[in-house]
Amino acid sequence: MGESKTKTLLRGTRAILSYRRERDLLIKQVTSIIARLQARPQGSDLVEITLNIGSLSMQANKVRWASENLTVEAKDMRYVTSQPYPDFFDKVIPKRCVQLSAVSKHYYHALVTHALHPIKRIEEIERTAAVDLHVSLANLTHS
Numbered sequence: 001m002g003e004s005k006t007k008t009l010l011r012g013t014r015a016i017l018s019y020r021r022e023r024d025l026l027i028k029q030v031t032s033i034i035a036r037l038q039a040r041p042q043g044s045d046l047v048e049i050t051l052n053i054g055s056l057s058m059q060a061n062k063v064r065w066a067s068e069n070l071t072v073e074a075k076d077m078r079y080v081t082s083q084p085y086p087d088f089f090d091k092v093i094p095k096r097c098v099q100l101s102a103v104s105k106h107y108y109h110a111l112v113t114h115a116l117h118p119i120k121r122i123e124e125i126e127r128t129a130a131v132d133l134h135v136s137l138a139n140l141t142h143s
């Protein structure tokens with residue numbers, strides 16, 4: 001026995017809202033981290049940024065899962081069907097989220113290493129982290 005149209009519509013709408021909420025939160029987090037990295041953080045501020053970079057991986061996974069959920073719950077809704085690529089929500093967005101997660105894990109480990117054993121070229125790492133996060137963000141938002 002099939003679901004009612006109303007129930008299907010509500011589930012699809014909930015999936016879309018969940019995806020948008022998680023995506024917007026990820027974009028806000030990445031943008032904030034980039035701005036703080038460009039300000040050349042020191043001491044406890046750098047530790048806080050390191051922890052925030054570590055949490056990006058989980059937020060990217062949430063966006064990936066919400067995106068994949070769209071292809072199930074809202075597959076016939078205009079928000080999903082009007083995207084530029086046929087596999088936008090089940091292949092393109094998840095791939096970009098995995099890339100962002102990998103970048104964040106890489107820089108998280110680099111900054112944790114610096115916290116334990118200070119390295120001289122931390123400014124270079126901060127600069128490249130900001131650039132790589134910016135590129136990952138651009139890939140995610142302009143897919």
